[in-house]
Amino acid sequence: MKIKDALELARKNGLPDLEAHIIIRFISGKSKEFIISHPNFEIDDEKFLKLIEKRKNGYPIQYIVKGKEFYKNWFYVDEGVLIPRQETELLVEKAIEFIEKYNVKKIAEIGVGSGAIIISILIETKTIGFGTDISDKAIEITKINAKRFKVEDRLFIKKGPFLEPFVENYNDIELIISNPPYVREDAILPREVLWEPKEALYAGKDGLEFYRKFLNMYDLSGKIVLMEIGHDQGDFFRKLGWNVIKDYSNNDRIAIFIDRR
């Protein structure tokens, strides 16, 4: 199929040109400029049709191109891990701020997913990181991203719940960060989100299950903890005496606990 016919077909299927271009770039390996200037170039029909069909059903474009820009870098993502969200970049900014302010050396992330959070922090600071996830795919993808950004010698990744895989290191960990599952189980999510892993999203009836378990499991004395939260979950943390900060859309977004001087 010629590029010009592929674009026409995409339009007929309700797909914006921008997305069709992204798909054609992915299939052909050609640049945006090449695609625009070579309308008669032949691309693989079968691959194009398959991806157009998937996209029509809400399959995320980031899984098609296998990447997402997050903070300052382009991370590898694929089915089985959450696509990092722009609003989560605030968690990275705050963590870096506290690492510098309190001269933090060792950090840990629960639920690394693609590794976008902890790897972004390691790139910007000289910290050593410990990351966990209950998903094999997340562990695999985080390791790939750690290599890509050359932080694999400072990032220890293990499969398991919460910080259990690193109990021996717990006392040395100064800052804990997480963007955990926090969606209530009856929430109606956009079509695209349904392609993402359930264990990355849902956290029981009120979406607070992960936080409750975490708070019951660990003694946080001497630690700094930053957790991403849902827009309606701030009061849960305020009642516990945590600080809650808002994102750029003015929604409660990060719960912060600091026991450091």
Ligand SMILES: C[S@@+](CC[C@H](N)C(=O)[O-])C[C@H]1O[C@@H](n2cnc3c(N)ncnc32)[C@H](O)[C@@H]1O
């Ligand atoms: C919302 S996603 C966040 C992924 C990534 N940190 C990000 O922000 O893009 C939550 C992640 O936590 C993992 N997870 C869920 N429960 C967990 C638990 N109890 N312990 C460790 N990881 C968990 C999921 O597999 C998923 O990768």
